[in-house]
Amino acid sequence: MEFTEDVHGIPDAPQTYDESGTDAADLHAAIADLAGLVAGSLGLPELLAEVATFAVHAIPGADGAGVTLLRIDGTGSRVAALASSAPFVAEIDEIQYHVLNEGPCITAALERRTVRSGSLGGEKMWPHFGPRVGRLGVHSALSLPLLLPDQVVGAINVYAHGKDVFDDHATALGELFARPAAVAVHNAQVLAQAITLTAQLQTALSTRPVIDQAIGLLRGRTGRSAEDAFAQLRTISQTEHRKLADVAQHLVDEAVRRARARHRPI
Amino acid sequence: VEIHLVEITPALATALDLLTAALDERGSDIVQNLRRLTRDAAAAVPTYLGLSLIISRNDPGFTVTTLADAVVDDDIGSSLKLLLRSLDTGPRPAVALVLYAGTPGAFVDLAADLAWLRGRSRADVTLDQHLEVPRGTDGAARLRRSSEINQATGVLVGLGYTPQEAHQHLDARAADDETDTYSVARLILDELIPADFRRRSTSVRPAAP
Numbered sequence: 001m002e003f004t005e006d007v008h009g010i011p012d013a014p015q016t017y018d019e020s021g022t023d024a025a026d027l028h029a030a031i032a033d034l035a036g037l038v039a040g041s042l043g044l045p046e047l048l049a050e051v052a053t054f055a056v057h058a059i060p061g062a063d064g065a066g067v068t069l070l071r072i073d074g075t076g077s078r079v080a081a082l083a084s085s086a087p088f089v090a091e092i093d094e095i096q097y098h099v100l101n102e103g104p105c106i107t108a109a110l111e112r113r114t115v116r117s118g119s120l121g122g123e124k125m126w127p128h129f130g131p132r133v134g135r136l137g138v139h140s141a142l143s144l145p146l147l148l149p150d151q152v153v154g155a156i157n158v159y160a161h162g163k164d165v166f167d168d169h170a171t172a173l174g175e176l177f178a179r180p181a182a183v184a185v186h187n188a189q190v191l192a193q194a195i196t197l198t199a200q201l202q203t204a205l206s207t208r209p210v211i212d213q214a215i216g217l218l219r220g221r222t223g224r225s226a227e228d229a230f231a232q233l234r235t236i237s238q239t240e241h242r243k244l245a246d247v248a249q250h251l252v253d254e255a256v257r258r259a260r261a262r263h264r265p266i
Numbered sequence: 267v268e269i270h271l272v273e274i275t276p277a278l279a280t281a282l283d284l285l286t287a288a289l290d291e292r293g294s295d296i297v298q299n300l301r302r303l304t305r306d307a308a309a310a311v312p313t314y315l316g317l318s319l320i321i322s323r324n325d326p327g328f329t330v331t332t333l334a335d336a337v338v339d340d341d342i343g344s345s346l347k348l349l350l351r352s353l354d355t356g357p358r359p360a361v362a363l364v365l366y367a368g369t370p371g372a373f374v375d376l377a378a379d380l381a382w383l384r385g386r387s388r389a390d391v392t393l394d395q396h397l398e399v400p401r402g403t404d405g406a407a408r409l410r411r412s413s414e415i416n417q418a419t420g421v422l423v424g425l426g427y428t429p430q431e432a433h434q435h436l437d438a439r440a441a442d443d444e445t446d447t448y449s450v451a452r453l454i455l456d457e458l459i460p461a462d463f464r465r466r467s468t469s470v471r472p473a474a475p
Contacts, residue, residue: 148309148310149309149312150309184379190303190307190376191380193299194303194348194350195350197300197303197319200285200286200296201285201328202321204286205285207288208285208409209412211287211288212412212414212416212417212420213416213417213423215417216417216419216422217421219417220421220458223458244287252420262426
């Protein structure tokens with residue numbers, strides 16, 4: 001991944017030259033940090049946490065940030081993974097995703113647009129979320145969708161305790177940061193999925209043979225179908241709180257032990 | 267070019283369900299995870315065409331391939347192979363993920379990301395060396411056959427064989443009958459009829475092991 005994004009698109013918000021230069025430098029540094037992330041051989045949760053931390057560095061006024069990967073389908077959105085830069089962000093995420101299912105990240109992801117609020121306590125967009133988070137002393141929010149050409153993969157949520165903290169300039173910087181961040185987290189997600197699938201296939205291919213042998217053993221003893229024999233194995237597994245493969249291995253080992261005992265010379 | 271991702275075939279889904287059942291993990295679904303990987307790889311790579319998962323082990327070798335509609339080898343302009351080695355030291359098979367795309371160079375950025383993300387010591391990333399889809403490795407059929415051979419092995423274990431002796435018996439009988447091991451296994455399983463199982467089982471049991 002190459003991060004070649006320049007910052008020429010930063011709008012001319014009313015700032016001094018020094019402020020603008022500092023912000024641009026912070027953004028450059030944060031995007032460079034994004035590129036450097038990959039050198040650490042990170043897992044997806046760790047990478048998301050790092051992206052959240054870099055977002056705080058990149059966006060002026062931010063006190064904390066969270067990164068959320070969402071699966072969006074016809075029935076709504078579901079959190080696939082999330083991480084935050086600070087405990088108060090994790091608390092807000094809990095309210096947003098698990099308690100209320102309402103808030104800036106969900107709006108940003110579903111509507112594929114940046115959303116912000118400078119006074120969460122009275123925010124009409126999120127009549128339940130806003131006042132609740134306002135009572136925690138967090139009054140400004142900026143949510144940036146993580147967009148790929150054909151889909152939204154999640155959002156970055158940036159919070160500040162003060163009111164009206166995120167202006168157009170901060171929003172523009174955030175959007176510049178979000179573009180490479182979307183690519184980075186999505187590629188990490190592809191890798192995480194491949195690793196998960198790999199581990200599952202490795203495990204299943206290692207355990208399926210002995211499970212099939214146990215199924216055959218039960219079929220031979222009872223004349224039952226393969227489905228019935230498997231159900232019997234599963235029942236034993238659940239009743240004895242042992243893994244299916246362990247139950248199967250035990251059945252096969254016992255049969256072999258008995259066979260050897262019968263063949264042993266007296 | 268508009269790409270239509272092919273759904274996982276019913277035969278493949280059934281075979282992968284065998285593996286999901288072997289996982290014995292609540293909520294795990296290999297078919298669902300394969301669909302997600304396919305969908306997300308398509309979002310990451312322009313002109314994505316499909317993927318193969320190649321599991322290397324002696325018995326059975328296993329390859330799963332999902333491709334966009336009507337794709338042939340000539341459509342593949344680039345590939346990315348990612349070798350995903352086991353992180354533990356157990357005797358688990360190695361898995362290679364191969365992604366295919368229509369445009370040369372489509373995987374350059376993703377390959378760089380994946381190589382760094384995974385750490386160079388644990389992954390091999392190869393570009394454009396796999397422009398043909400693996401043939402002759404019908405993963406669904408191999409899984410089903412392997413499952414039934416192992417069930418027949420279990421039947422023989424119940425008759426007094428060790429698993430190794432049972433496999434040897436299946437192979438020897440296949441050689442005698444000039445057929446394959448799977449056909450012998452099917453014959454043994456087909457003879458498992460409850461009413462006359464004991465009488466018929468003597469016909470599948472050779473001389474004492």
